[in-house]
Amino acid sequence: MRLQTELCGIKLSNPTVLASGIMGITASSMGLIAENGAGAITMKSINTEGKTGHPNPIAITFDGGMLNAVGLPNKGIKETLEEIKEFKEQCSAPLFASIFAQSVDEFAELTKQLYKAQIDAIEINISCPNCDDEFGKPFSCSPITAAKATAACKEYAAVPLFVKLTPNVPNIQEIAKAVEAAGASAITAINTVPGMMIDIHTRSPILFNKSGGLSGPAIKPIALKCVYDIYEAVKIPIIGTGGIMTGQDAIEMMMAGATVVGIGSAVYWRDIDVFKKVCREMDVVLEKEGFTSVKEVVGLAHK
Amino acid sequence: MHTNELPKHGKIVRIEEECQDVESFFISSKMEALPGQFILAWIPGMDAKPFCISSCDGSRFSVTVCKVGPFSEKIFEKKIGDTFSYFGPYGTSFSIPENQHLATVGGGYGAAALAWVAKEAKEKGCSVDFIVGARKKESILFAKKVKAAGMNVIITTDDGSAGLKGRTTDALADLIKNSRPDVVMTVGPEMMMYYVAKMCQEQNIPCEISMERYMKCGFGVCGQCCVDDLGIRMCKEGPVISGDLALQIKEFGKYHRDRQGRKVMYG
Ligand SMILES: Cc1cc2nc3c(=O)[nH]c(=O)nc-3n(C[C@H](O)[C@H](O)[C@H](O)COP(=O)(O)OP(=O)(O)OC[C@H]3O[C@@H](n4cnc5c(N)ncnc54)[C@H](O)[C@@H]3O)c2cc1C
Numbered sequence: 001m002r003l004q005t006e007l008c009g010i011k012l013s014n015p016t017v018l019a020s021g022i023m024g025i026t027a028s029s030m031g032l033i034a035e036n037g038a039g040a041i042t043m044k045s046i047n048t049e050g051k052t053g054h055p056n057p058i059a060i061t062f063d064g065g066m067l068n069a070v071g072l073p074n075k076g077i078k079e080t081l082e083e084i085k086e087f088k089e090q091c092s093a094p095l096f097a098s099i100f101a102q103s104v105d106e107f108a109e110l111t112k113q114l115y116k117a118q119i120d121a122i123e124i125n126i127s128c129p130n131c132d133d134e135f136g137k138p139f140s141c142s143p144i145t146a147a148k149a150t151a152a153c154k155e156y157a158a159v160p161l162f163v164k165l166t167p168n169v170p171n172i173q174e175i176a177k178a179v180e181a182a183g184a185s186a187i188t189a190i191n192t193v194p195g196m197m198i199d200i201h202t203r204s205p206i207l208f209n210k211s212g213g214l215s216g217p218a219i220k221p222i223a224l225k226c227v228y229d230i231y232e233a234v235k236i237p238i239i240g241t242g243g244i245m246t247g248q249d250a251i252e253m254m255m256a257g258a259t260v261v262g263i264g265s266a267v268y269w270r271d272i273d274v275f276k277k278v279c280r281e282m283d284v285v286l287e288k289e290g291f292t293s294v295k296e297v298v299g300l301a302h303k
Numbered sequence: 304m305h306t307n308e309l310p311k312h313g314k315i316v317r318i319e320e321e322c323q324d325v326e327s328f329f330i331s332s333k334m335e336a337l338p339g340q341f342i343l344a345w346i347p348g349m350d351a352k353p354f355c356i357s358s359c360d361g362s363r364f365s366v367t368v369c370k371v372g373p374f375s376e377k378i379f380e381k382k383i384g385d386t387f388s389y390f391g392p393y394g395t396s397f398s399i400p401e402n403q404h405l406a407t408v409g410g411g412y413g414a415a416a417l418a419w420v421a422k423e424a425k426e427k428g429c430s431v432d433f434i435v436g437a438r439k440k441e442s443i444l445f446a447k448k449v450k451a452a453g454m455n456v457i458i459t460t461d462d463g464s465a466g467l468k469g470r471t472t473d474a475l476a477d478l479i480k481n482s483r484p485d486v487v488m489t490v491g492p493e494m495m496m497y498y499v500a501k502m503c504q505e506q507n508i509p510c511e512i513s514m515e516r517y518m519k520c521g522f523g524v525c526g527q528c529c530v531d532d533l534g535i536r537m538c539k540e541g542p543v544i545s546g547d548l549a550l551q552i553k554e555f556g557k558y559h560r561d562r563q564g565r566k567v568m569y570g
């Protein structure tokens with residue numbers, strides 16, 4: 001009960017949200033995540049035509065985190081609409097579609113195609129570091145392009161619109177304000193942080209794509225700082241994502257200003273039932289600290 | 304629990320030709336693995352792809368590779384002394400029975416993993432019937448090695464050029480009639496495993512299969528190898544699962560997904 005919350009009018013049984021790109025491709029895998037306690041599910045990012053993605057290695061982990069360059073493989077909007085339908089036939093958990101595009105027009109077109117889909121929100125991924133320059137980068141790196149992509153989707157969105165930001169900018173507050181003004185209903189922060197790992201023996205970067213996006217415990221302090229800064233800059237809610245492993249981490253993120261928390265890489269370290277585990281741990285912290293609802297925690301670190 | 308998934312490197316110390324286009328590569332590298340688990344063999348700049356471990360003694364392991372396309376061809380170019388890079392081991396393993404009657408049913412490179420299963424089971428006091436099928440005599444894998452290790456081998460070929468003419472499932476049905484096994488383990492083409500799992504369920508014989516799906520990360524985050532409707536990951540909750548669980552998987556014996564996630568029908 002203590003964990004029930006709300007995000008842009010969407011009721012969540014708890015504040016843990018599956019982050020985009022971790023499982024989340026098929027209705028079945030999303031169903032499994034819901035069974036394991038996630039308050040909401042974000043789907044893997046899709047585009048219009050689909051994409052093959054990179055060859056392996058697409059992801060590696062080290063003691064402090066994970067590095068990935070999956071290359072946004074997906075089967076395109078048409079087949080994804082089927083998965084959405086199938087998921088909603090089996091499962092009542094809130095579902096967020098995630099889209100990426102090469103142009104403002106494609107963003108708008110994808111949003112149009114999602115108009116009748118039974119989703120609870122659309123997240124626009126304008127921040128994936130793993131694709132060539134034509135994807136992602138231009139939009140999230142400048143307030144102007146970020147706002148353009150947001151406004152284009154806003155026009156056709158039948159549901160709340162979340163905008164996912166990269167931490168890899170000099171001033172994230174400026175981007176956050178721009179997308180809020182352009183009609184974003186919430187901000188998801190953060191996407192992964194650019195990084196690389198090298199294998200000595202083969203003298204080569206390990207990922208096929210050479211560089212990739214860092215996630216997991218290593219980026220928690222970066223995510224906390226971004227969410228903290230965004231909270232100061234805007235009024236819309238934040239889906240605080242990056243390095244959440246435990247209930248403790250989740251409460252910290254909410255104190256920084258997140259209304260709910262995204263969980264991705266922790267599926268590796270703590271397995272699929274990480275959502276249940278984090279909820280149990282949050283409940284213990286809330287009880288101990290004397291809170292009656294998780295909502296009371298949001299933004300408490302701002303004094 | 305692993306805390307990281309960084310690449311490992313070994314040296315190829317031995318290469319054995321098992322039959323045309325199938326070779327076993329023995330790699331000296333520290334490894335703790337169980338029969339049924341797999342590695343991702345890594346060729347930097349190309350890809351990293353899943354292969355069952357076909358033997359492992361702690362300091363040396365082998366994989367048995369069928370030459371079917373660009374990646375496996377590249378592995379075939381490797382020579383003794385070359386570096387072999389990999390990630391893993393990953394996935395679930397076969398539950399090796401003790402003092403029981405085990406029947407294994409293998410097709411294609413599946414026989415490689417099962418030869419290791421059979422060896423471990425025999426060491427634990429099991430009697431083993433090793434059923435192995437192939438299209439023709441020349442493609443039969445591991446029959447000689449398993450026989451030399453003192454186990455009973457039952458060969459089937461499509462054309463009758465060796466052993467029984469017919470399918471491995473016919474041989475299993477005969478075996479169940481004449482000398483019912485306590486437990487069955489199978490690795491091979493999906494339709495074969497499907498019929499084995501069905502037969503075992505009808506006959507009430509515990510059975511384990513190895514379900515292969517297109518794999519990417521290998522450690523359960525990318526979602527590529529999740530199966531319908533259960534959603535479980537074949538790199539993590541699989542590849543080795545019970546026949547009963549497999550039969551609850553709606554796509555088992557029907558379809559799998561390509562690397563983009565699109566459905567591809569069997570048959
Ligand atoms: C758990 C598991 C264990 C396996 N064990 C063995 C083994 O012991 N010996 C062996 O020879 N082969 C094994 N395979 C299959 C092996 O991975 C493929 O044969 C190999 O990847 C083919 O690559 P290629 O470039 O040579 O051929 P391609 O022409 O690229 O592919 C041929 C076929 O291999 C399959 N395949 C390709 N890439 C993958 C991938 N990343 N994951 C799963 N399947 C793929 C596809 O179904 C494809 O139709 C196993 C697969 C899995 C999932």
Ligand SMILES: Cc1cc2nc3c(=O)[nH]c(=O)nc-3n(C[C@H](O)[C@H](O)[C@H](O)COP(=O)(O)O)c2cc1C
Nearest residue numbers: 019020021045125190191215216242243263264265
């Ligand atoms: C394997 C993997 C794939 C990802 N794919 C996507 C994606 O398709 N779209 C997206 O917006 N974010 C993607 N992300 C980023 C996550 O959604 C999340 O923002 C990031 O991993 C930080 O959270 P974490 O530390 O909990 O993993 C991916 C992350 C990982 C690890």
